[in-house]
Amino acid sequence: MFQTPTTPDTPESRPVPGLSHRFTGFILLAAGLLGFVPSFVLAVEKYWLLINPFYSPSCTLGETLSCVPVMTSWQAEVFGFPNPYLGIAGFAVIAATGAALLGRAQMSHWYWAGLQIGVTFGTLFVGWLMYQSLFRIQALCPYCMLVWAATFLSLWYVTVESASRWSRNWTGYGRRLAHVMIRRHDIAILAWFVLVGLLVNIAAFNFS
Template sequence: MIERSEGIEDAPVVTLSDERGLVTTSTSPATRAHEAAGAPPGPVSGGRPLAWLLVLAGALGLAASAILTLEKIRLLENPDYQPSCNINPIISCGSVMRTPQASAFGFPNPFLGIAGFSAVIVIGVALLAGAAFRRWFWLGLQAGVVLGAVFVHWLIDQTLYHIGAVCPYCMLVWAATIPVFWYTTLHNVQRGVIPVPGTWRPAVRAVARHHWLVPLAWYVLIALLILNRFWYYWRTLL
């Protein structure tokens, strides 16, 4: 007996059954190609931990971006306005907001944060509702978080070594971007969205077991860079 059913990508999957009741299955060429490449053949879910992380980190980043936008508007209305996060000569949002780097693409950088973190929240909520997405969607999200991480680290470099001041709300954006990038990447590697050689699998599993060490080390490194860059000021407070 031959039964036909629609498999992934609308390609037929054929199940053969003979008189002895033995069953063999012939998968579609598209499915075999996905499996050979280590990529998932169908929609991939994210799991609740990743979903909650996207929602919470997205909310943190969105809140910080919204506050920065409001502060920027007030600064444009009144050049003498002192933002709420002007604490001392080093921790000063106003010093950062007045620089060209604060509008890297011709408009205030927080606009990018509002758009990007809103998308992250929507994806997280969809995953909590049970949504699963095709590989192309996850790759699109991966591209977005990579670009976000690259831009944030360019801003970190500009803040520390060119502007000479740090913005607390900007640092909240940094803090939100790092785990979104890290855990999205880890998810995509684990689920085969980003195929890796089989010899790398043990290393991936080891990293996944101690996943929290990477963002922790990341935060510590940035904190040390800030401490070292402005040590001439911090030591006056001791």
């Protein structure tokens, strides 16, 4: 009889301890709601703007601090329909995942892999929209900025959880990186807000 070799149960073969499911669930639920609400409002405001071109959306706070230039640009419908529809669907999944984690649900690895892929592509798309808004359209959409924040929060904490889940297959630098990501998870959030703040100020200085 041949016996299938097994991996020794050592600290190096175990996943790096991650953040608590309760904490991750709370963050994802908050990020999901933070992104879902403005996405929904933008979708409604877009509808009213299509019906009435003179409609003034609730996010119109000034000449440059306004959603209208963004909502009426071609970038607002890259896939042939309003971008907020993507946000409504995507952030609903994020919020539901957070609620499930708070309820102590166990997410399978395939689900988490799919979620990781989804938030990664979503962040790339939102990053492109951010660039377009700041340096091409030259307008600041308050609701869009909430979506920016919600997107990065979702990406980062899904990635931190992924690092913990998959670290059992990592060695050396990979495991050390996972440790740093988990222990210093708040540093990346702070750095992102500082970076976006700088970009907004640079772009606003060049607004015509």
